[in-house]
Amino acid sequence: MNRRERSGSTIALIARREAARRIRGKVFVIGTAVTVGLVAIYVILQLTVLNNVSPSTSSFDIGVTAEAQPLAASLVQAGTAEGDTFHIHAVSDVAAAQLEVVQNTLDALISGTPSAPVVTVKTALNGDISSALTTAVKVEALDTQLQRAGVPSGPVLHAINAANFTTEALRPLDTASLQAVVVGIALALLLFVFLSMYASVIAQGVVAEKASRVVEILLATVRPAELLLGKVLGIGAAAILQFAIVVAFALAVTLPTHVLTIPGTAIGVVIAGVAWFVLGYLVYALLLAATASLVSRVEEVNSAVVPVTLLLVLAWLLAYVVFIPEITSITSGMPIPAGLSTFATIVSLIPFFSPTLMTIRMASGIVPAWQVALAYALTAGFIVVAASLTERIYANSVLRFGARVRIRDALRRA
């Protein structure tokens, strides 16, 4: 076996061991359970509470007392004109009907006289019911006056109910884009959470080997670069597997329940998000392995990696700067201010921030292809440079026990 082949099998052996230990470990099992749980809670919330706040089906159950009964026909008619369906339930026991309102079996209870009715609702009156009822009350009042004046009310009422207008939106809400951006934000958040989680796994793994001194035994038979690469790839395989499980679960529960109707673009966003996760993982794993190898004790690792974790937090905070204007732009139809747009373009091309920012910007569909290509190229180039620097830092510092190794000493050529 030549040196390259042997090196490859050594890296594979180390990577398999690292991956196997992570997949059996607590972070993987608990992390997957918690993330999957959060996705499930989100879907349940979407299906219950959020749907009630803004219902997609405009169908209402209305309780009407005998006294208010004359309003019922006008209400149904007014509703039909607006595209709503009103189911009228005759009410004899007001207290029982109020209970039904509280229990959501009735959307509203109408009592009192037709000219001054009382509407009883649970929390607030739905806009559709309100507008239909307003029309019904006014029609009813007009009908009463016409009858009193001896004018046949039929043609007048018919004309009132038939009168309508159509809306012409100059900048209609693009729900498909909005959904793609929501998918992008969710992916970027997931990316941030996973990178943070596995960042600490990498850092702890490097320092644990140093703290237990097992690294000296390992490096008696394995090159530092092989150990480093095996560790980064092995933990990365576990990270990507977990990321894929969570994304697959999210898609599996959101698609059939129609919480999310993924258009073609959103599938592309998911694929791009996974690609950015792989690149983002490599960027941060290398930086963390390098900084963590400078210290010798597990207690020191968190302070050692602060510069890198700050970059990661910044990568998430900057995501707000990008996605809030984009959401606003889609919902309002107004273009993103030029300064903000330039800023977003620049920061999303920086390799530390590209994984989260490009996932979101690609989701919105307004990022030019050359920027995406440039971001991929810059990040890949950065990974190559970071890998060679990390290898040097790691090799120079992983066997220096005791005080924290200064970065300048660690960068010195051996």
Next chain:
Amino acid sequence: MSETAALELVALNKRYGDTVALDSLSFSLSRGEIFGFVGPNGAGKTTTMRITIGVLAADSGSVLWDGRPIAFADRRRIGYMPEERGLYPTWGVLEQLVYLARLHGVDTAQARADAMRWLARMDLEDRATVQLQKLSQGNQQRVELIAALLHAPNVLILDEPFAGLDPVAVDTMSAVLREQAAAGVAVLFSSHQLEIVESLCDRVGIVRHGRMVASGTVAELRRSAGRRYWIDIPGAAQDWTATLPGATVLRREGSRWLVSLNDGVSEESLLEHALQAGAVHEFAPDAPRLSELFRHVISEDAAA
């Protein structure tokens, strides 16, 4: 030396900043030989071993393996036990032994079988699946020894393998090292326990300030200390040796005197002189212990 040395260290130099860790240190190690490496703390023993194993680079000098510069593949044939012990505390005993053997190129089945055999030998077969950190210090050290042996190395380099072991464990460790040497393995170990070094080693090297100040078999080292005699003469005058040129009193314990002789002075003339000084109750040649030689060599070097 008729046979090529298995491992040869030639004029190793190493500095840490202004501190000289190794100063042109050289020695060699033959197959089947047990070499004891002694010297005060900070003398350069660990640095030498770490350079040999390849985890540290020397500033100059070379490490030869069968007469040629050592390669990375050769280093995989070394069994190493570092001074600061360490395996994976949270891994199972057998799990990490197999993993480490595999990193040395041993296949899984072989590694597993050999690990179980060694664990049985060390009375640890029932702890195979236990986390390493649940084992006592001595048992952890046994596991570390197994880790160094599992890939059937040609050379064993053990940094302080006896430190912290109870007498039974010392016996086990000694027996294993003797066996390995008998099987043709070159064994290098460092120790502060000079009695163990004396009883176990074919050759001993004493290092100080990064230099090999004395090396050879225990017998050779003893001879180099000169001819010494314990003489018991109750009532002898304080300065009874003053009239014998070439005789020096090293120590006096009551009526017992420890006298060393220069090359030109015969044993007979010393005895004759002693008989004139009084009634001689004892006249015995003294074989210095290694510990004494050690102090002697170290202090001599300091005086120089």
